[in-house]
Amino acid sequence: MTIDLPLIWYFLIGFAVAMYVVMDGFSLGVGILYPFFRDDAHRDVMMNTTSPVWDGNQTWMILGGAGLYGAFPLAYATFLPALYLPLILMLLSLIFRGIAFEFRFKSTRSRKWFDLAFSGGSMVATFSQGMVLGGIINGLNVENRSFAGGPFDWFSPFALFIGVALIIGYALLGASWLIMKTEGSLQRRCYQLARPLTILMVLCTLIVGVWTPLDNSRVAERWFTFPNILWFSPVPVLVVLLAWSIWDGVTHSHERRLFFKVLGLFFLGLSGLVISFFPLIIPPDVTMWDAASSRASQLFLLIGYAVLIPIILAYTGYSYYVFRGKVREGEGYY
Structure with missing residues (x-):
């Protein structure tokens, strides 16, 4: 029996994307919530909840992009020119956000600018990701195995709405993460924010579903x-x-379970996307088999990923285990 390598790679890349969304999503959500907290001590705690893990979370984005390049070069060569502007904006925002992680705690006079870089970078990166997703869902113009559209084909009311919806979703994920990792007045404020965010998230899910x-x-x-x-x-x-x-x-202050329930909602949304478009990898017409690289290339890459993914899962799990528990004022990872 011949193994369907494009199918395996479809789900491997989907797994990497899902891991990035749910793991870096809460970190971006913490930055999105930043303007709702004026107390500098609260902001210190918020950033300290994500400082030990944020850069490792982005490994999944690199893994997904590298897999797409090697396993589905047509998709990679289509997505980049079609979505060049929002992708560049996303990467620049993530860079500014990374700079804020490294320099905010060491700064005094310029701390407000690093706060802005952290919060603004999180919002813009999230909105850009939503625009990319909306552009892909809308469909891309492919002719003779190359992108034949314009540089702004991704821009549409639907893509704009997806960008806003993702900001709301990541903010809810960030609030549930902070509820699990903090206590006291900061945690209570996160519960207050989670109520309207839950309502808005449900409304956005309903609108997208229709x-x-x-x-x-x-x-x-x-x-x-x-x-x-x-x-x-x-x-x-x-x-x-x-x-x-x-x-x-x-409503009933379920600390730990709340975060994993919000994660579950994201996984259901991603599964809905797979159901809607499988086996397409470039809507509206290009399937994963059309976009696949040679069988030899996919098999070679698969051997590498079979080694890498367990290692990444192991060190990710270990890092979350080491930095488990509540983060309090005056404590953190620097």
Whole structure:
């Protein structure tokens, strides 16, 4: 039996993207929440909750990008020119955010500028990621195995909305992370912020769930024809149940479970994307088999990833274990 290597790589890259979204998402969310906290001591604690792990989280973005380049070169060569502007904006924002992590605690007179770099970089990077996702969902113009569209094809009301929705989602993820990692007045403020963010997140999920099939007949056919509607119905049902459970967790102060429930909501959203577009890798027409590199290249890369992924999972798990528990004022990783 021949192994379907493009299928394996499709899910490997999807796994790397999912790990980046959920792991760096809360770190970006902490930065998005920064303007809601004026106390410098609170801001110190907020940054200290993510300082030990933020740079390791971004390993998954590199892993996903490298896998896309090697396993699906057509997709890589299409996404870069099609999404060049939001991708560059995202990378520049992440650079400024990284600088803030390194210099904020060592600065006195310029600390407000590093606060701005941390918060602004988080917001712009998140919004750019949403614009990239919205542009891909809208579809890219590919002719003769190359991008044939313009530099602003990614720009649309739908992509703008996805950017705003992702900011709200990451902010909720960041709030739930801070609830788990902090205590006292900072934690109470995070509970207060989590309530409206939960409502906004549910509304955004509902709007995207309606807007996408209305704008894309392929997605509508995938979800609303028989028997697909029976097979895929657990996803929206689980979204509703999990959203209610998150609200209940915020109301009844469930510290640890709340963060993992919000993570679950993100995983359901990503699974909904896979259901909507599989086996496409470049909507609206290019499948993963069309975009795949040679079998020899994919097999060679697969051997490397079979070694790398367990190592990355091991050191990631170990770093979170070492820095487990609450972060308090005056404590941190510098």
